[in-house]
Amino acid sequence: MTEFTPILSLAGGAMIGLSAVLLMALHGRIAGISGMLQGLLPPFAKDWGWRAAFLVGAIFAPVLILVMTGWRPAFDASTPTLWLVIGGLIVGAGVQLASGCTSGHGICGMSRLSARSIVATLSFMISTAVTVYVIRHIIGGF
């Protein structure tokens, strides 16, 4: 069980949206995390600086929140290590093929009303739901 958090989730979602809007306004870029990561893998993207800076900021955010407010977000990852590795490999391969993930397609692309992003988002939302159903209700969990 996790607690239903409509207010925090809405506020957090608005912050994610704000970052996407600011990245477009200042840098003219889509805030897609998988695309940024890809630009930092060899062969490196020519302007890797803003990508690296964005990701460093994203990593540092929970630390800053903890230091400033003493609040640490709930975190509960129950997936066994082997399955984390398998899941990670699949996510990496999948987002490379699809040219985007939840941030790039799900938020930025859908906001642009891009047909590719709407189709991609539907595709991964359905397959995630099916996967969670199979793991939790057919296999009976890890």
Added chain:
Amino acid sequence: MRVFSALLIGLIFGAGIAVSGMINPAKIFNFFDIAGTWDPSLAFVMGGALVVTFIGYRLVWRRQRPVFDSQFHLPTRKDLDPALIGGAALFGIGWGIAGFCPGGAIPALGLGEAQAFIFVAAMLAGLWGMRLLRSLKG
């Protein structure tokens, strides 16, 4: 200034991921587990992000160009190819197994959780491997 602003924008993104609950794999699993311990919170994340981005983008695009660049870099492809649909479906399988998407996992590194480091290392290997594979195939 250009790079520093990206750092601040990344900070806002990471804070949004942390506050919203996207950083927590258990919350991801419960959002998709409609038949079980359903937690609809992540619909509010998506809703909040989409409303702000949808309106914000349109305000931004009234300008000729972004502040630090000569043009907006927007994807131009329109084709719904098998790589898009299949790749997205594949991504969903991995998301359902691990409970991390790329945007959730990166800020989770800042929590110092071992699972996040293991996942991100594997994800980078998958990303790099698939790109290599596709470049070899031409």
